[in-house]
Amino acid sequence: MSPVILQQSFYRQGDVTEIARALLGKVLVSRHGKRMTSGIIVETEAYSWQERGCHAYGNKMTPRNAAMFEAGGILYIYRCYGIHNLLNVVTGQQGMGEAVLVRALEPIKGLKWMEERTGNSQRVTSGPGKLTKAMGITTDLNGSDLNSSPVWIEDQGITFRQISTGPRIGIDYAGADADLPWRFWVAKNPWVSR
DNA sequence: TAGAGGATTGAT
């Protein structure tokens, strides 16, 4: 199957958890001039304004999370802990405040560039902060369109039979919402984060 | 404007 770039309709239809699950097996591609890197998405988390784990909780818009309130199909990239850039895909309709966090990739192309950028040669994309560094993705791309930016997502016909679900990571402050089974990953895939 | 805290990571 030849690669098909996901269109905006993919990101705007259905529930954010359905889209988070559907993104497993899709291919994230980043291009910087001749430096093309890509990887299969093997781990995601869903976030919605309706629960406390989300930056858009309570429909509260700030300069940081404004991209989340745009219509689906754009990137929401923000800095966490002052060190790491985290990549989210905005979903749903304009004003909804929903996004899917991409947590881990299985590298396909450009492993050489990834290793060079991270200064590491092992599991360079098995974590949300690591994969953005490996692919050269920074907050400069926050709010950019997935159909007209150096970063996009393709469908290459890859499907996984076993998908696992569980609570999301690092949002203990969200109370009962932290227990929502909104984390999705490919079972037994070695590139999933710890 | 100061202070607290955070969707992580890697070293110990």
Added chain:
DNA sequence: TCAATCCTCTAC
């Protein structure tokens, strides 16, 4: 288990 490190938000 803990420190690194700095952006974002809130309170004053």
